Amino acid sequence: MILTDTMHEPAAIRQPADRNGQAVIHLESVHKTYYLGEVQVHALRGISLEIHEGEMVAVMGASGSGKSTLMNIVGCLDRPTKGSYQLAGVDVSNMTKVELARIRNSRIGFVFQQFNLLSRTSALENVELPTIYAGLPPEERHQRARRALEQVGLADRAHHHPSQLSGGQQQRVAIARALVNQPSILLADEPTGNLDSRTSVEVMDIFQRLNEEHGITVVLVTHEHDIASYAKRNLEFRDGKLRRDVLVRDRMMARDILPTMKSVGEEDEEEQARER
Ligand code: ADP
Numbered sequence: 001m002i003l004t005d006t007m008h009e010p011a012a013i014r015q016p017a018d019r020n021g022q023a024v025i026h027l028e029s030v031h032k033t034y035y036l037g038e039v040q041v042h043a044l045r046g047i048s049l050e051i052h053e054g055e056m057v058a059v060m061g062a063s064g065s066g067k068s069t070l071m072n073i074v075g076c077l078d079r080p081t082k083g084s085y086q087l088a089g090v091d092v093s094n095m096t097k098v099e100l101a102r103i104r105n106s107r108i109g110f111v112f113q114q115f116n117l118l119s120r121t122s123a124l125e126n127v128e129l130p131t132i133y134a135g136l137p138p139e140e141r142h143q144r145a146r147r148a149l150e151q152v153g154l155a156d157r158a159h160h161h162p163s164q165l166s167g168g169q170q171q172r173v174a175i176a177r178a179l180v181n182q183p184s185i186l187l188a189d190e191p192t193g194n195l196d197s198r199t200s201v202e203v204m205d206i207f208q209r210l211n212e213e214h215g216i217t218v219v220l221v222t223h224e225h226d227i228a229s230y231a232k233r234n235l236e237f238r239d240g241k242l243r244r245d246v247l248v249r250d251r252m253m254a255r256d257i258l259p260t261m262k263s264v265g266e267e268d269e270e271e272q273a274r275e276r
């Protein structure tokens with residue numbers, strides 16, 4: 001008999017009680033091994049995890065602990081080496097790349113630390129891009145992209161190029177792009193890693209609103225404890241294993257914190273952006 005890792009989990013691992021209904025994300029004994037020539041890297045070593053609709057989860061852990069590997073699998077950018085992954089009840093662990101791309105485009109929005117915007121393209125066109133892949137007619141594409149920019153408070157920057165925007169504004173464009181196909185899950189890998197404190201909290205404000213007002217399930221990676229405390233649940237990874245799974249007590253709400261933080265001033269930031 002093979003013992004699963006969950007049988008050896010320390011006491012800190014527990015499934016918080018108040019979850020009903022089907023898990024949107026359900027991993028069962030997921031392993032990921034990278035092969036670099038002779039060398040094998042065990043990035044994930046048996047992860048079992050359920051995330052339900054409407055949760056907001058922060059994933060923490062030291063560099064190299066497997067956070068991005070997890071996000072890539074959850075986001076259908078990569079497949080587990082072993083184990084299963086059910087996304088909204090559908091087993092995606094053995095899907096082809098084309099099938100994965102289709103499911104990703106319709107259900108998942110992804111936000112990265114480096115924004116990953118196309119530099120010679122306006123904010124609006126950047127946001128519109130995923131709707132082209134989704135095959136929507138032009139009129140609806142424009143409408144959706146504008147609405148997504150409104151959702152992140154950037155309607156008035158639609159025709160700016162990334163170099164004309166501050167880091168926080170660029171990340172908001174990237175969030176709008178992640179939202180434009182109306183995903184049910186938003187994944188963000190260190191979304192505040194390149195942002196100052198106030199701008200980070202502004203990004204958390206957007207995530208909290210999307211979570212509360214639109215019911216979008218949010219999973220984000222951060223190594224900052226204060227950012228993690230804006231989530232409802234924290235996971236901690238170490239050496240490819242899930243070591244802690246706790247509900248956040250005294251959760252912070254960005255809308256309460258923002259008025260207490262000093263504003264850098266968007267105009268100053270834009271000034272700096274122009275000088276770059
Ligand atoms: P984290 O995001 O927590 O910093 P990662 O998931 O990026 O961790 O990496 C986990 C481990 O897997 C690390 O040892 C890393 O070097 C390795 N790794 C990640 N991606 C690859 C890859 N594409 N090829 C080989 N090794 C990788």
Ligand code: MG
Nearest residue numbers: 067068069189
């Ligand atoms: Mg990472």
